[in-house]
Amino acid sequence: MSLERQVRAKLASKRCPEQEKEAQNWIETVLGAKFPPGELFEDVLKDGTVLCQLINKIKPGSVNKINTSGGQFKMMENITNFQAAIKAYGVVDIDVFQTVDLWEKKDIAQVVSTLFALGRETYRHPEWNGPYLGPKPSEECKRDFSEEVLKAGQTIVGLQAGSNKGASQSGQNMGAGRKILLGK
Known part of the structure; x- marks a missing residue:
């Protein structure tokens, strides 16, 4: 099997029909079509x-302008404009698919992943009151400790300090036990 065929097979195996259907339902709900x-x-x-x-x-x-005609370069420009818009909205660059992933159908799983990243980003925008896609992203829980608390933490003895009951490999056997038979 050629390398290109192996790569194509691996990318095809990444596709998840359930996620694609979920993304499609979300798009249809948002657009109302x-x-x-x-x-x-x-x-x-x-x-x-x-x-x-x-x-x-x-x-x-x-x-601003959605191209509905004008050939493949105008259609690819739509994809590029979408990518720029979602980056401006807050989707991180690493979550955005490459144009060829969709245009040449090279990695549809990455396209779906980008849609989920956009769906997660909508949680961070309180002005959006439509449906969401994917799990809600976690929020930062920053904690500030006083110097006293930090110093007190340095005096605590670790749980395994002075103990010989920590993790060890004693009592583990790999495969069958070794038997030495003498005199036979």
């Missing part, structure tokens, strides 16, 4: 118009 029946998830998103409409619903005015 269903995907065309019989079309694949990636085919609906491929030209970038649905993605641009999605970010414009979440944050109006994010993408």
